[in-house]
Amino acid sequence: MSLKAFFISIICFSLFQQDSEIIWRNDLALSWDNFNGRPDLNSTAAAVTASGISYNYSVSRVGDRVVGFDAMVISHFYPEKSWCKKDQINEHILRHEQFHFNITELHSRLLRKQLSLLKPNPELISQITTAYKTVNEDLAKFQNKYDEASDYSRNYEAQKKWELIVEEQLEALKDFAL
Secondary structure (H helix, E strand, O other): OOHHHHHHHHHHHHHOOOOOOEEOOOOOOOOHHHOOOOOOOOOOOOEEOOEEEEEEEEEEEEOOEEEEEEEEEEEEEOOOOOEEOOOOOOHHHHHHHHHHHHHHHHHHHHHHHHHHHOOOOOOHHHHHHHHHHHHHHHHHHHHHHHHHHOOOOOOHHHHHHHHHHHHHHHHHOHHHOO
């Protein structure tokens, strides 16, 4: 099976999973029906998006020498861990939550770009792991900055500014989209 067919089969399998996760796609818009987790009634948040990045890789070796590798990076939304308070939500808040997922995809693309620059070498596995950890740390910081700058969606002007920033960066990294 070719590598491309293998990755497509992974994506297709993921798309048909029983709502345990949603894979980011450019044409996918979240809806409130995707937020199935139990709301944290002690939280002041109206909604929370649980999303993350997964990766896997395979390394080709000749003897002890690394001669190649393939990697797959995917952005996930977790419906069972994402939640909303039905009496506090609206379309503006949903858009804010969608952009949390978009920010996750932005960082997946950054990781794909970093991995595309790696060359086979004895330290490859360590380099892949380090790249993933660094991107995940940057993702958490970016998500926090987004929430703080937009005042958790309440600052409409800042929200629009951040949406534009994320959209521009996604476009700049479109070569690293799935």
